Amino acid sequence: MKVVDKSTGLGIVNLTANSDAVAPLEDGYAYDDNGIPFWFMKDRTYNFSIDTVAEDNSYFNITSLIEPDGPWKPSWRPTGTELEHNIYNYTLHGNTSITFNILTAEEINFSYYFTSFYDYDGPNEIYYGENMLFWVNFTYTKDNGVTWSIVSNPNAKCTLKIKLADSEDVIFSEVISNINNGNYSIIFNAGNLDVPAGQNQEYYTIEMHGTHPIYDDPDIVSFLVKVKAIPTTFDVINYENRQILPERIYHSTFGQLLNISIKYYETGGTQQALLEAIVNYESLKFGSDALITDPTYSDYYYASIDTSLAEAIGIYTLSVNVSLENHTTHIFLISINIGKRPTTLNGQSGLVYINEKVWIEDPYLITFSFRDSLSTELEGELNLAIYSWQELDEQGNLIPGESGSGVIIENEDKTHTLNFNTEHLSSGFYQLYATFQKNNYEEKYALISLEIRLREFDSDLSATDLEDGQVNVVQGDEVEFELELIDETRNIPLTGAIVVLELGDEDYEFDEEEPGVYTYTFKTENIEAYFASKTFTGEIHISKANFTSDEIDITIVVQMEEIFDGMPSFYFIMILSLIIGVTGSLVSYRIIQQARIPRHIKKIRKIKKKIKSEKPITEDYSIPTAEQMLVK
Numbered sequence: 001m002k003v004v005d006k007s008t009g010l011g012i013v014n015l016t017a018n019s020d021a022v023a024p025l026e027d028g029y030a031y032d033d034n035g036i037p038f039w040f041m042k043d044r045t046y047n048f049s050i051d052t053v054a055e056d057n058s059y060f061n062i063t064s065l066i067e068p069d070g071p072w073k074p075s076w077r078p079t080g081t082e083l084e085h086n087i088y089n090y091t092l093h094g095n096t097s098i099t100f101n102i103l104t105a106e107e108i109n110f111s112y113y114f115t116s117f118y119d120y121d122g123p124n125e126i127y128y129g130e131n132m133l134f135w136v137n138f139t140y141t142k143d144n145g146v147t148w149s150i151v152s153n154p155n156a157k158c159t160l161k162i163k164l165a166d167s168e169d170v171i172f173s174e175v176i177s178n179i180n181n182g183n184y185s186i187i188f189n190a191g192n193l194d195v196p197a198g199q200n201q202e203y204y205t206i207e208m209h210g211t212h213p214i215y216d217d218p219d220i221v222s223f224l225v226k227v228k229a230i231p232t233t234f235d236v237i238n239y240e241n242r243q244i245l246p247e248r249i250y251h252s253t254f255g256q257l258l259n260i261s262i263k264y265y266e267t268g269g270t271q272q273a274l275l276e277a278i279v280n281y282e283s284l285k286f287g288s289d290a291l292i293t294d295p296t297y298s299d300y301y302y303a304s305i306d307t308s309l310a311e312a313i314g315i316y317t318l319s320v321n322v323s324l325e326n327h328t329t330h331i332f333l334i335s336i337n338i339g340k341r342p343t344t345l346n347g348q349s350g351l352v353y354i355n356e357k358v359w360i361e362d363p364y365l366i367t368f369s370f371r372d373s374l375s376t377e378l379e380g381e382l383n384l385a386i387y388s389w390q391e392l393d394e395q396g397n398l399i400p401g402e403s404g405s406g407v408i409i410e411n412e413d414k415t416h417t418l419n420f421n422t423e424h425l426s427s428g429f430y431q432l433y434a435t436f437q438k439n440n441y442e443e444k445y446a447l448i449s450l451e452i453r454l455r456e457f458d459s460d461l462s463a464t465d466l467e468d469g470q471v472n473v474v475q476g477d478e479v480e481f482e483l484e485l486i487d488e489t490r491n492i493p494l495t496g497a498i499v500v501l502e503l504g505d506e507d508y509e510f511d512e513e514e515p516g517v518y519t520y521t522f523k524t525e526n527i528e529a530y531f532a533s534k535t536f537t538g539e540i541h542i543s544k545a546n547f548t549s550d551e552i553d554i555t556i557v558v559q560m561e562e563i564f565d566g567m568p569s570f571y572f573i574m575i576l577s578l579i580i581g582v583t584g585s586l587v588s589y590r591i592i593q594q595a596r597i598p599r600h601i602k603k604i605r606k607i608k609k610k611i612k613s614e615k616p617i618t619e620d621y622s623i624p625t626a627e628q629m630l631v632k
Contacts, residue, residue, distance in 0.1 A: 002213075006045040112144040114216040115151060118182075122206055125226035126190045128326045132225070134160055135185040136176065136208050140215050150182030155213040158184040162193070165203035165224060176208065195229040197278060197323040202227050229328040230266060232274065236334060237261035237300060249335045253342070253374065254313050254440040258305045260334060262291055264322050265299075273299035277324040281334070285310045286318065305336065313338050313440050342373035345436060345444035349373070352446040359489045360452050360546045364422040367415050368408070370436045370444060380414035384437035387418055387448075392429040408434060420450070427452045427546070454548045457494045460484040461540065461552055470555040471522075475534075479522035479556065483510060485542065493517070496544060503538035503556065510540075527558045534558045 004010065115138065122134040136158055138151040158176040163169060172192065176184040195202045208221040236248040239259035252258040260281075265273045279291035279301045286309050291301035301322075310316055316336045323329040345352050346369055358364040370379050391402035408416045418434060432448035463481045465472050473479050481501065485494035493516025501508040501520060510518035527534055540552040 002049050004047045004049075006047050113140070113142050113214075115140040115156075115210060115212050115218045116145075116148070117208065117210060117218050117221050118148060120208060120221045122208075122223065123225055124223070125201075125228060127228045128193070128195050128230050129189070129191040132188045132190055133185060134176065134188065134206065134208065135183065136210070136221060138178075138182045138184055138210050138218070140212065151210075151212060152182070153213060157211055159209040159211070160186050160188065161207040161209060162188075163205040163207065165205050167205075190227050191326075193227050195227055195326045197325045197327075198321075198329050200229045200328045229326055231268075232264060232324075232328045232330070233267050234265070234322055234330050234332070235263045237263060239302065242297070247335075248333065249337060251337045251339065252305075252307050253340070254310070254338050255308045255341055256374070258307055258336065259302055260291070260305060260318070260336075261294065261297070262301045262320065262322065263299060264301065264324070264330075266327070274324050274327060275299070277301070277322055277327070279320070279322050281318045281320045283316065283318045285316050291320075307336070307338050310336075310338050313340055340440055340442045343379070343442045343444055344371050344373055345369070345446060347371075352444070354446060354448040356448065357451045357453055358422050359455050360425075360427045361423050361455070362489075364420055364450070366418040366420075366434075366446075366448065367411075368418065368434070368436065368446065369415055370438070372441070378414040379438055379441060380410055382410065382416075382436055382438045384435060385410065385416055387420075387432050387434040389420070389430055389432045392431055394429065396429070408436075418448075422450075422452055425452055427454050455487060455489045455546055456548050457497075457542075457544075457550070458486045458488050459542060459550060459552065460486075463554075469553055470557060472557045472559060473522075473524055474559045475527055476525045478524065481510065481520045481522060481540075483518040483540065483542070483552075485516050485518065487547075494544065494547070497547070498541075498543050500541045501538060501554070502541060503536045522556065524558045 118137040118139040120134075120136040123132050126132050138156065138158055139148040140151050141148050156178075158178070160172075160174050160176050161170050162172040164171065172188075174186060174188070176186040178184050193202065193204060203224050203226055206221075206223055206225050210218040236245045237243070238245055238250075239261045250258055250260060262279060263273060264277050264279065265271045275293060275298070280288060281291065281303060282288040286305055289303055291303040294300045294302040305318075314337075316338065318334040318336065319331065320334055321329070321331050342349070352368075354366065356364065356366075370382065370385075371377065372379050385408040386405060387408055388405040389403060391399045393399055406418075406420070408418045410416050416436070418432070420430075420432065428451075430450045430452065432446075432450060434446040434448065436444045436446075461481070461483050463471050464477075464479045471479050483499055485497055485499075486492070487494040495512065495515045497512075497518065499510035499518040499520075501510070501522070508520055508522065510520040513519050534557075536556040536558070538554055538556075540554055541549065542551070543549040
């Protein structure tokens with residue numbers, strides 16, 4: 001039953017008499033599709049017409065509940081058979097009910113008359129933004145489905161309704177166009193639907209409804225369609241050099257701020273960056289936060305991570321969630337490899353080598369500066385600051401059992417001091433290995449080669465008649481030795497030394513007369529040097545604990561006893577004896593020679609001397625003849 005406002009010509013409502021109405025109703029009562037009866041408005045004129053499965057504008061008979069003068073009183077009735085009248089004029093004066101009785105020429109089985117969607121089509125899945133084509137073939141039957149005909153009634157229609165899956169709320173409804181031959185189709189763009197952020201698809205229920213002004217409506221066609229999010233991808237970017245990190249691993253140093261950078265974009269040729277996404281990260285150590293649009297690189301999202309929150313070095317992971325409505329969502333992991341902070345020890349980044357020599361009994365302190373290379377600050381409160389040591393022999397080999405360890409002390413200014421207590425150690429060669437450790441910082445090591453040296457001294461020897469290491473002394477005289485010793489390592493007199501003069505099997509110890517001055521008097525009176533000088537060679541040995549020793553070569557020549565300076569008594573006696581002996585020999589020889597000379601020769605020589613001396617010859621000298629002399 002169609003109700004039309006006569007003043008406007010517009011249809012008001014279609015009322016359907018159907019036992020399958022929305023609400024359980026009595027057969028024959030007219031209600032609209034929502035189960036609501038028709039309501040009249042005052043001072044309005046309405047036209048009612050009835051269509052049946054047999055014909056349009058069917059003949060009907062109206063029977064008032066109260067005849068003949070009830071509230072519905074026809075003002076005009078056409079002539080003829082009353083049962084065939086189909087035009088009535090009534091004026092409503094009050095609340096009442098009327099009954100429209102349909103009269104047919106022959107009996108009709110209305111259950112044989114119904115409609116159906118003979119065929120239909122539509123996609124099962126589609127990408128957001130793409131067009132979807134929905135199509136149905138609308139038919140009817142009068143013989144309970146034996147034969148089918150296309151619906152051509154202009155008042156018949158098909159409607160597309162879209163709901164969220166598992167929901168009864170219609171989010172979209174539109175009439176499907178009648179193309180021809182009972183075919184109805186509509187193109188719908190999936191961009192009118194939504195794929196919520198955080199999902200890669202959304203399911204919708206597609207319903208195609210059909211209505212016919214006379215026949216029963218066809219069964220609703222219903223199926224699911226999956227609307228898929230627009231494909232996207234992402235890149236993890238090194239913030240500093242803008243290079244892609246294919247393994248999604250960042251490398252940082254403990255305590256530094258690390259910028260992570262993400263690019264989120266559609267796949268395909270343009271790779272258009274998506275700038276309205278929701279990008280978050282979560283981590284057990286670094287908490288959770290959002291990545292925001294980078295003010296410097298506008299196509300990227302970034303966040304700054306404080307690596308000190310990790311509390312320790314190692315590899316940590318961030319779970320990153322990137323989502324945007326109607327676009328695919330990505331949940332992925334980023335690794336952050338947090339390394340140790342670089343350090344220096346005494347300004348060196350590698351192993352520190354120290355080679356030192358120290359005098360025995362002197363304290364030796366080594367000061368170390370363990371410094372953060374990035375901040376250049378000295379680092380204190382180390383977890384470990386120790387050293388170990390071993391003693392070596394002169395060839396550099398370890399001496400078994402001679403080893404130990406100690407603690408390096410931190411000073412108030414955060415420097416560290418190694419005190420090896422060398423003042424209590426014996427001389428020798430030592431190797432020390434120092435270790436400095438602090439959590440999250442590079443360890444540093446130092447290798448120290450230390451020689452504890454015996455102290456050294458300087459000596460100055462003086463002695464009686466000492467020249468080039470030799471002393472010449474006359475037997476019976478004394479040799480005064482004086483040795484001055486200076487501690488060169490302290491520049492002070494060396495006291496307490498042992499100074500011994502060794503001559504052969506005899507030792508003569510010096511006395512320390514005053515600090516650093518040692519003396520000894522060597523006496524020669526008991527040395528036998530009468531017949532010849534006597535030479536002694538030996539050494540003066542100088543020693544003291546913790547000092548090097550020294551030897552001074554010395555030669556003492558004890559000369560023979562002298563009767564006066566430069567004349568040994570023995571030589572004097574020998575010379576004198578020789579002189580006496582020679583003189584005696586000469587006299588004896590002279591006497592003998594004189595005895596052998598002939599007397600006349602002696603006389604001649606005597607006269608000759610007197611003549612030379614011009615003395616008078618008083619004696620009478622007789623000279624033998626040649627023959628006399630030959631005879632002799």
